Amino acid sequence: MKYQIAILAENKPGVLTHVSGLISRRAFNIETINAGYTEDADVTRINIVVDANDETELNKVIHQMAKLIDVIKIVNISELASINRELVMVKVKVTSSAIRADIVNIASIFRAHIVDVGHENVVIELTGEQDKLAALIDMLNCYEILEIARTGPIALSRGIIPVKNM
Amino acid sequence: MEGSAAIIKCLKENNVDTVFGYPGGMILPLFDALGRDESIKFILSTHEQSAAHAADGYARASGLPGVCIATSGPGATNLVTGIATAFMDSVPMIIITGQVDSDLLGKDSFQETDIFGITMPITKYSFRLRKADELVVVLRKAFELANAGRKGPVLVDIPKNLFFCDVPYPKYNLQKRETDRPDADFLICAAEAQKKILQSHKPIIIAGGGVIFGQASDELRKFAEKYNLPVVVTLMGIGSFPADHELYMGFAGLHGRKSANCAVAEADLVIAIGSRFGDRQTGNITEYVNDKHFIHIDIDPAEIDKNVHSSIGLAGDIKIILALLMQQKAVDDLAKWWNRLNELRKEDDFEYTGAYDVPNVMHHISQTINRGDYAVVTDVGQHQMWAAQHIERFKPRTWFTSGGLGTMGFGLPAAVGIQIYYKHDRRVIHIAGDGGIKMTGSEYYTIAALNLPIISVIINNESLGMIRQLQKVFYGTRYFSSEFKYRMNYAEYVNSFGIDTYDVHSMDEFVEALSNAISENRPKAIIVNIDKEFVEPMTKMDCGINTFIKF
Ligand SMILES: Cc1ncc(C[n+]2csc(CCOP(=O)(O)OP(=O)(O)O)c2C)c(N)n1
Ligand SMILES: [Mg+2]
Numbered sequence: 001m002k003y004q005i006a007i008l009a010e011n012k013p014g015v016l017t018h019v020s021g022l023i024s025r026r027a028f029n030i031e032t033i034n035a036g037y038t039e040d041a042d043v044t045r046i047n048i049v050v051d052a053n054d055e056t057e058l059n060k061v062i063h064q065m066a067k068l069i070d071v072i073k074i075v076n077i078s079e080l081a082s083i084n085r086e087l088v089m090v091k092v093k094v095t096s097s098a099i100r101a102d103i104v105n106i107a108s109i110f111r112a113h114i115v116d117v118g119h120e121n122v123v124i125e126l127t128g129e130q131d132k133l134a135a136l137i138d139m140l141n142c143y144e145i146l147e148i149a150r151t152g153p154i155a156l157s158r159g160i161i162p163v164k165n166m
Numbered sequence: 167m168e169g170s171a172a173i174i175k176c177l178k179e180n181n182v183d184t185v186f187g188y189p190g191g192m193i194l195p196l197f198d199a200l201g202r203d204e205s206i207k208f209i210l211s212t213h214e215q216s217a218a219h220a221a222d223g224y225a226r227a228s229g230l231p232g233v234c235i236a237t238s239g240p241g242a243t244n245l246v247t248g249i250a251t252a253f254m255d256s257v258p259m260i261i262i263t264g265q266v267d268s269d270l271l272g273k274d275s276f277q278e279t280d281i282f283g284i285t286m287p288i289t290k291y292s293f294r295l296r297k298a299d300e301l302v303v304v305l306r307k308a309f310e311l312a313n314a315g316r317k318g319p320v321l322v323d324i325p326k327n328l329f330f331c332d333v334p335y336p337k338y339n340l341q342k343r344e345t346d347r348p349d350a351d352f353l354i355c356a357a358e359a360q361k362k363i364l365q366s367h368k369p370i371i372i373a374g375g376g377v378i379f380g381q382a383s384d385e386l387r388k389f390a391e392k393y394n395l396p397v398v399v400t401l402m403g404i405g406s407f408p409a410d411h412e413l414y415m416g417f418a419g420l421h422g423r424k425s426a427n428c429a430v431a432e433a434d435l436v437i438a439i440g441s442r443f444g445d446r447q448t449g450n451i452t453e454y455v456n457d458k459h460f461i462h463i464d465i466d467p468a469e470i471d472k473n474v475h476s477s478i479g480l481a482g483d484i485k486i487i488l489a490l491l492m493q494q495k496a497v498d499d500l501a502k503w504w505n506r507l508n509e510l511r512k513e514d515d516f517e518y519t520g521a522y523d524v525p526n527v528m529h530h531i532s533q534t535i536n537r538g539d540y541a542v543v544t545d546v547g548q549h550q551m552w553a554a555q556h557i558e559r560f561k562p563r564t565w566f567t568s569g570g571l572g573t574m575g576f577g578l579p580a581a582v583g584i585q586i587y588y589k590h591d592r593r594v595i596h597i598a599g600d601g602g603i604k605m606t607g608s609e610y611y612t613i614a615a616l617n618l619p620i621i622s623v624i625i626n627n628e629s630l631g632m633i634r635q636l637q638k639v640f641y642g643t644r645y646f647s648s649e650f651k652y653r654m655n656y657a658e659y660v661n662s663f664g665i666d667t668y669d670v671h672s673m674d675e676f677v678e679a680l681s682n683a684i685s686e687n688r689p690k691a692i693i694v695n696i697d698k699e700f701v702e703p704m705t706k707m708d709c710g711i712n713t714f715i716k717f
Contacts, residue, residue, distance in 0.1 A: 013294070014282070019286060022287075060468075067316075116483075
C-alpha cells in the first residue's frame with residue numbers, strides 16, 4: 001500500500017539525507033521523494049510516497065521520523081481529504097507530420113501542454129493525479145518515447161487548516 | 167573569545183569535569199586549551215575506540231553526558247564502534263571531532279573524512295559546524311539533545327580553523343524545561359492500564375535499561391510491591407530491581423533464567439518498562455505475543471508498537487507514569503499465579519557446588535562483593551551471560567554491559583570511565599573473555615598509569631566461547647576460528663603494564679586471588695584459566711522463550 005506523507009522540516013543542510021536515510025534504514029521503500037520551500041523560509045516541505053504493508057507499519061516509520069531533530073511535523077496525507085498532483089514531461093520522437101498532429105491531439109484531450117517542439121521531437125507537460133499521468137503515458141507509448149521526467153506527487157489537504165497546525 | 171576557549175567554557179557550563187580522548191593535528195588547538203585549563207581532567211586513552219567506550223562508561227555511571235574528543239580522519243573513524251555502542255544503549259555522549267580547515271573541505275585533503283555522514287545513523291544527531299559564530303550555540307544544543315528524552319550520543323565536527331576564530335559567547339538562558347503534563351488522552355490510557363493490571367490473572371513486569379536512565383528504580387519497586395507483581399529484568403535492566411527482592415524473578419532473555427523466561431511466556435499481561443522488546447528478549451515474535459496483552463511504558467514514543475503491538479502504550483517519563491499507575495487500590499488475587507511462579511523458581515534453582523567452572527566463579531564474585539560498594543563491568547561473550555546470570559545486583563548503575571550492540575572490547579575501556587567516575591565510592595570489577603581482552607587490552611596502560619583500582623577478571627577458556635557455542639548448536643559442532651590453539655601468557659601480558667596479576671587454575675586459587683586483590687586498593691588482574699563449556703540455559707529463539715536447547 002502506498003502512502004503520501006508530508007514532512008515539514010527545518011531548512012538545513014542534511015535534512016533530506018536524514019529523512020531518506022532513516023526510511024531506508026528501517027527497510028521501507030521510498031517510491032518518490034521531493035522537497036521544496038514553503039510559506040516559511042526556514043521550513044522545507046518534503047513530500048514522500050512510501051510503500052508500507054499497512055498503517056501499523058507506516059506509523060512505525062512516522063514515529064521514527066518524528067524523532068529526527070530537524071523534523072517539525074509529519075502528516076499522513078493519505079488519510080485526509082486532499083488534492084494530489086504530479087507533473088510529468090514526456091519527450092516523444094516525431095518522424096512525420098501525421099505523428100505530430102496525433103500527439104498534439106492527444107495532448108489537447110488530456111489538457112496537457114506542448115512545451116517544446118523540435119524537428120524530430122515534441123515535449124509534453126502534464127500536471128494531474130497519477131492515474132491521469134499514467135493514461136497519457138500509456139497513449140504516448142504507441143509512439144516512441146525518448147525520455148520521461150516526473151516530479152513525484154505533492155499533496156495539500158483540503159480545508160482551512162494547514163498541515164503545520166494539525 | 168577564541169573558539170577552543172569557548173568550547174572549554176561551554177563544557178564547564180554543562181558541568182563537565184572529565185574529558186576522554188586522543189590527540190591529532192585537527193583537534194590540537196582544543197588539546198592546547200585543555201592543557202592550559204586546570205579544572206577539566208583529561209584522560210588520554212590508547213585508542214579512540216577506547217576513549218569513546220570510556221566516555222560511555224562514565225556516562226552510564228553518572229547519568230551525565232560523557233565527553234570524548236578525537237582528531238579527523240582515522241581518529242574519527244576509530245570512534246565509530248564506540249559511538250554505535252552508546253547509541254544502541256541510549257547513552258548520552260558528546261563527541262567532538264576536529265576536521266580539516268574549512269577551505270580544505272571537500273577536496274579529499276589529508277585526513278579528511280565525512281564523519282558527519284558516517285555517524286548519521288548511529289547518533290541522535292550530528293552537527294557539521296561551518297560558521298564560527300554558531301560554535302557555542304551548537305555545542306549547547308548538542309548537550310541539550312544528548313540529555314533530552316531518550317538519551318544518546320551527539321557528534322559535533324569542527325574544522326580546525328574555527329578553534330582559532332574569535333567567537334561570540336552568548337549568555338546562557340538556562341531554561342528549565344517543564345516536563346510535559348500528561349494530557350486527558352494520556353490519563354485515559356493510564357486509567358485503562360490500571361484496569362488491565364487489576365483484571366489480569368498472570369501479570370509480569372519486564373524492566374529494562376530505561377528504568378535506570380529514567381532514575382525510576384524506586385518507583386518500579388513501589389509499583390511492583392503495590393500490585394504484588396513479579397519482575398524480570400533484561401540484560402540492560404540488571405540492577406534496576408534488587409536481586410534479593412521477593413518479587414524478583416531474575417534475568418530474562420536468550421540466556422536468561424529458565425523460570426524468568428517461562429514466567430514471561432505464561433503471563434497474560436506483560437508490562438514492559440523502559441525495555442524495547444529486543445529480539446534477544448522475545449525470540450520469535452509470533453510465539454512471544456501469543457494472546458498476551460501488553461502495556462508498554464517508554465520515554466521514546468517510537469518504541470511503542472515497534473516490535474510488538476501493545477494494547478496500551480504510555481510514552482513519557484517513566485517516573486511520572488509509574489506514579490500515575492499507582493493510584494488505584496490494589497486487589498491482590500494473584501495467589502495462584504504466585505504459586506505457579508514459585509514452582510518455576512524451584513524447578514531451576516541453580517545449585518552452586520563450588521566446582522571450578524565459570525558459574526561458580528561468578529557466584530563467588532557475587533558472594534564476595536555482595537551489597538558492597540562495587541560495580542560490575544563485563545565484556546561480550548559467554549562470560550557476560552554467566553555474569554548476568556550469577557552475579558546479583560541490587561542497585562542501579564552497579565552493572566554495566568554492552569547490550570544492544572554487543573561490542574567485544576567494550577569492557578576494559580568502559581571500566582576506566584566508570585572507575586574514574588566512582589573514584590573511591592565504588593570499586594570496579596571488570597570481567598572479560600580471552601578474546602575480547604585482546605581487542606582493547608591496551609587500556610591496561612591507562613589503568614596502570616592512573617593507578618585505577620580496577621579488578622580485572624579474565625576468563626581464559628582459550629576460545630571465543632560464544633562463537634564456539636553457536637557452532638556447536640547451529641553448525642554441526644564444526645569449530646572453526648573459535649579455538650585458540652596458540653597459547654599466550656595473559657598474566658605476563660597484563661603484568662607487563664605494571665599491574666599485579668594472579669594466574670589461577672582452581673577454585674581455591676581463585677578465592678585466594680580475589681581476596682588478595684580486594685585487600686589492596688590498586689589495579690589487579692586475575693586470569694581464570696578454565697575449561698570450555700556452554701552457557702545454559704539457551705532458549706530456542708525461533709520456537710519460543712520457554713523452549714531450551716539441550717547440550
Ligand atoms: C567487536 C565484535 N566482534 C565480534 C563479535 C562476535 N562475538 C560475540 S561473542 C564472541 C566471542 C567472545 O570470546 P571471548 O572474549 O573469549 O569470550 P567468551 O565467549 O569465551 O567468554 C564473538 C567473536 C562481537 N560481539 N563483537
Ligand atoms: Mg574466551
